[in-house]
Amino acid sequence: MKPTTARFVPARREAVLSYGLRGQNAPVATALLDCLAQGLPVHASHQGIRPAGTQPAPWLFCQSSGSGGRVKTIRRSHGSWIASFEISRAAFGLSPRDRYAVLGQLGHSLALYATLEALHLGAGLLLLAGDSPRSQMRQLTDSAATVLYATPAQLRRLLMADAGPLHSLTHVFCGGGKLDPDCRAAMAALCPNAVIREFYGTSETSFITMADGATPEGSVGRAYPGVSLHLGPAGRIAVASPYLFDGYAEPDLPLPPREEGHLVTGDIGWLDGAGHLFLRGRESRMVLVADRNLFLEDVEAALATAGAGLCAALAVPDPRRGHSVLAVVEGQGDDTLAARLRRACREALGDHAAPRRIIFLPRLPVLASGKPDLALLARCFGAKA
Structure with a gap:
């Protein structure tokens, strides 16, 4: 070229x-x-x-x-x-x-x-x-x-x-x-x-x-x-x-x-009547938990709103539920905070979104952008990022 x-x-x-x-x-x-x-x-x-x-x-x-x-x-x-x-x-x-x-x-x-x-x-x-x-x-x-x-x-x-x-x-x-x-x-x-x-x-x-x-x-x-902007099946976002x-x-x-000449981004979203775009999450981060679709970004948002700070949500294979949620939170272990985080996810998203396990790490590995290194965390915990 x-x-x-x-x-x-x-x-x-x-x-x-x-x-x-x-x-x-x-x-x-x-x-x-x-x-x-x-x-x-x-x-x-x-x-x-x-x-x-x-x-x-x-x-x-x-x-x-x-x-x-x-x-x-x-x-x-x-x-x-x-x-x-x-x-x-x-x-x-x-x-x-x-x-x-x-x-x-x-x-x-x-x-x-x-x-x-x-x-x-x-x-x-x-x-x-x-x-x-x-x-x-x-x-x-x-x-x-x-x-x-x-x-x-x-x-x-x-x-x-x-x-x-x-x-x-x-x-x-x-x-x-x-x-x-x-x-x-x-x-x-x-x-x-x-x-x-x-x-x-x-x-x-x-x-x-x-x-x-x-x-x-x-x-x-x-x-x-x-x-x-072009929104394809299931809200798949594509752009030219x-x-x-x-x-x-x-x-x-x-x-x-590409879909209809537009490059597919890998993100899922929707548009309102005024043309404002709302993101659901990455298509690759949508998992099935107890027969319900769950975006791991939604879990992270609920955790952050409840005071988790820097955190990541991962999906762990579960023979009965398909997947269960694992939350990794930066900071010292805190049972009271862990209970609050589970409750916040349950109230915001449903029982299936409440983390089965919450792991506290003194410091989360991050990428150059400051985002958690999801791939590294997934490898560490045998999970899907």
């Missing part, structure tokens, strides 16, 4: 360097800038950034989170993200006058996307991955950052600094997971002048929908500009847009299936 002609061309290299990149972020930022300056394809991973070849080509390779059990190398054209950058310029008024702050490592696609958007627009850029919450808050204040990109887990960590407010922030973009109401409310208090936008998408599709303060509770928003990836670098990985 021939790459498209659109290329990332940093508007102002000094816009990045002027904000004092230092420490662990300096080498990876320099490597990215060098690849772009030479026109070389960029390979971004948790090990850093390197050229993906020796010949100039507008390709970008970034890795998926591995939440599906295997890290995949996503190949996309520069143009697939540049199209989104121009949406940000037109729809949100982002410009060279802005100062971006990015909380994640550049090996994670959300952080890389935000960094490249800042470079494309010629905005200032502050890379804060690896810094403590207090240090991040201090730098956000000192730099008068106006745009923040982060995952929900990174926002929750930032809030641990218990500082602020951040009056300079005008845009907060959150992706890579569900932004719970408590975290959204805390961020609104921390950034009183900011519009908080949550987007839903995948590594393969980039943006699918975007939500803001006017979006109904529980929805991930309406279709992002340029996106066509200019932002889709071009394939996987791994030759043994087949492309996702």
Whole structure:
């Protein structure tokens, strides 16, 4: 496949360097800038950034989170993200006058996307991955950052600094997971002048929908500009847009299936009459418990609402019920909390959803995005993630 002609061309290299990149972020930022300056394809991973070849080509390779059990190398054209950058310029008024702050490592696609958007627009850029919450808050204040990109887990960590407010922030973009109401409310208090936008998408599709303060509770928003949504049998979500990836670098990985020309995401959901998308969960995480379909994401949401914090729901084979639910919760063992969590799941979802076992771990293994490493937990406990 021939790459498209659109290329990332940093508007102002000094816009990045002027904000004092230092420490662990300096080498990876320099490597990215060098690849772009030479026109070389960029390979971004948790090990850093390197050229993906020796010949100039507008390709970008970034890795998926591995939440599906295997890290995949996503190949996309520069143009697939540049199209989104121009949406940000037109729809949100982002410009060279802005100062971006990015909380994640550049090996994670959300952080890389935000960094490249800042470079494309010629905005200032502050890379804060690896810094403590207090240090991040201090730098956000000192730099008068106006745009923040982060995952929900990174926002929750930032809030641990218990500082602020951040009056300079005008845009907060959150992706890579569900932004719970408590975290959204805390961020609104921390950034009183900011519009908080949550987007839903995948590594393969980039943006699918975007939500803001006017979006109904529980929805991930309406279709992002340029996106066509198609809901197939049983609510299977498929999407067509200019932002889709071009394939996987791994030759043994087949492309996702398509329905009516739309790429199937693997998620299940439904649309209301106004076009707001509501997610049920991953098709692969729907299990049969006592002859009833159960989305493990629904169990995790009930656990979190009842005070579980970082947690994961797994399905364990059960000869009588098909599966039973195993909950893994970060923290010290607590019989009172365990009873409350079971009761919350039972009341919200039914008896079949109450975990048969609740295991407390001092620390849950997490992916680079901050999500629990479901595949690793499933292997540890002989379960389905």
